[in-house]
Amino acid sequence: MASLRVLGIDPGLTRCGVGVVDVAPDRSAVLVHVGVVRSAPDAPAAQRLAAIAAGIREVLQTHRPDVVAVERVFAQQNRNTVMGTAQASGVALLLAAEHGIPAETHTPTEVKAAITGYGQADKRQVQTMVARILRLDELPKPADAADALALALCHAWRGAGPQSAQSGALTPAQRAWRDAERLTRR
Amino acid sequence: MASLRVLGIDPGLTRCGVGVVDVAPDRSAVLVHVGVVRSAPDAPAAQRLAAIAAGIREVLQTHRPDVVAVERVFAQQNRNTVMGTAQASGVALLLAAEHGIPAETHTPTEVKAAITGYGQADKRQVQTMVARILRLDELPKPADAADALALALCHAWRGAGPQSAQSGALTPAQRAWRDAERLTRR
Numbered sequence: 001m002a003s004l005r006v007l008g009i010d011p012g013l014t015r016c017g018v019g020v021v022d023v024a025p026d027r028s029a030v031l032v033h034v035g036v037v038r039s040a041p042d043a044p045a046a047q048r049l050a051a052i053a054a055g056i057r058e059v060l061q062t063h064r065p066d067v068v069a070v071e072r073v074f075a076q077q078n079r080n081t082v083m084g085t086a087q088a089s090g091v092a093l094l095l096a097a098e099h100g101i102p103a104e105t106h107t108p109t110e111v112k113a114a115i116t117g118y119g120q121a122d123k124r125q126v127q128t129m130v131a132r133i134l135r136l137d138e139l140p141k142p143a144d145a146a147d148a149l150a151l152a153l154c155h156a157w158r159g160a161g162p163q164s165a166q167s168g169a170l171t172p173a174q175r176a177w178r179d180a181e182r183l184t185r186r
Numbered sequence: 187m188a189s190l191r192v193l194g195i196d197p198g199l200t201r202c203g204v205g206v207v208d209v210a211p212d213r214s215a216v217l218v219h220v221g222v223v224r225s226a227p228d229a230p231a232a233q234r235l236a237a238i239a240a241g242i243r244e245v246l247q248t249h250r251p252d253v254v255a256v257e258r259v260f261a262q263q264n265r266n267t268v269m270g271t272a273q274a275s276g277v278a279l280l281l282a283a284e285h286g287i288p289a290e291t292h293t294p295t296e297v298k299a300a301i302t303g304y305g306q307a308d309k310r311q312v313q314t315m316v317a318r319i320l321r322l323d324e325l326p327k328p329a330d331a332a333d334a335l336a337l338a339l340c341h342a343w344r345g346a347g348p349q350s351a352q353s354g355a356l357t358p359a360q361r362a363w364r365d366a367e368r369l370t371r372r
Contacts, residue, residue: 045291046254049276050283068232075261075268082261086269087276090235094277097236105231 007065008152009092010144013084016052017144020063023156031134033063034145053091060099068096069155072105114154126150193251194338195278196330199270202238203330206249209342217320220331239277246285254282255341258291300340312336
């Protein structure tokens with residue numbers, strides 16, 4: 001079975017994290033691309049969204065992912081930037097659809113649980129686990145880039161389904177998560 | 187001086203109002219197009235945004251507006267739909283930029299004040315004034331379509347600036363607004 005190429009997008013108007021990973025059926029993962037698409041804070045909103053769209057489109061066309069995972073935005077988040085973040089997420093979902101690539105959203109809690117085994121993990125824990133999973137020498141920076149990679153990994157692992165999670169192929173985080181799930185079922 | 191063609195967009199994921207008006211230098215306005223772009227509520231978000239984008243793109247290409255006015259979305263609005271509304275507004279702004287058409291946002295209060303002379307006007311008052319300004323036999327329906335026309339008129343009138351508002355050319359709403367402004371300056 002071929003590996004799955006996932007583009008994770010951490011939407012934002014000032015900084016939009018993009019991360020591409022190839023995830024094998026045994027859940028091992030390889031970094032393909034990571035970066036941050038930026039727009040000028042003093043530009044009009046339409047121009048900023050066009051800059052974000054151009055950056056995402058370039059990643060889609062260069063790396064041709066099988067699926068796109070976008071972080072889900074909630075109204076409760078930081079008031080000042082949440083509308084721009086939601087607009088950027090809309091643009092990301094639109095571009096996926098227009099490239100014929102399936103797109104899904106995941107909540108930050110889902111991502112943290114998938115990557116660290118703990119839904120309330122902090123950014124540093126997520127970055128550390130992403131670096132470990134992808135065997136990177138350094139933590140992926142900035143945080144938006146790490147979040148995009150975490151989203152992509154989360155999507156691939158969740159999509160694989162629990163039945164394909166052979167014990168031997170699990171990462172430490174996946175084992176922790178599985179064990180936590182078993183505990184809650186008791 | 188030629189008239190200004192404005193596309194007003196009342197963003198939404200289920201119903202997105204679109205209205206095109208031609209506004210003359212004397213501020214008189216003519217209806218060019220009004221409609222509602224819809225998406226299936228049970229479709230995935232990316233497909234819904236693609237449907238909204240296709241509808242907006244068609245209006246842009248058929249009617250070639252000089253400028254696009256989009257309603258500004260606030261985090262405080264209805265929690266259940268505000269994220270979808272923000273995503274749709276992001277798509278609308280992106281499409282304007284990608285067609286090389288300037289785009290601006292206006293708040294609901296600005297629109298109501300421009301159309302009815304009163305920032306807290308209800309939907310019915312706005313619809314009534316829009317019908318009167320455009321000399322329509324019926325109120326534009328649904329409300330999303332009327333709001334899109336109101337946005338377009340608001341943009342054209344505000345863009346024209348107060349110096350071009352010759353008294354004789356003012357509509358009743360504009361006179362009311364001007365008078366209200368004068369009162370607040372006393």
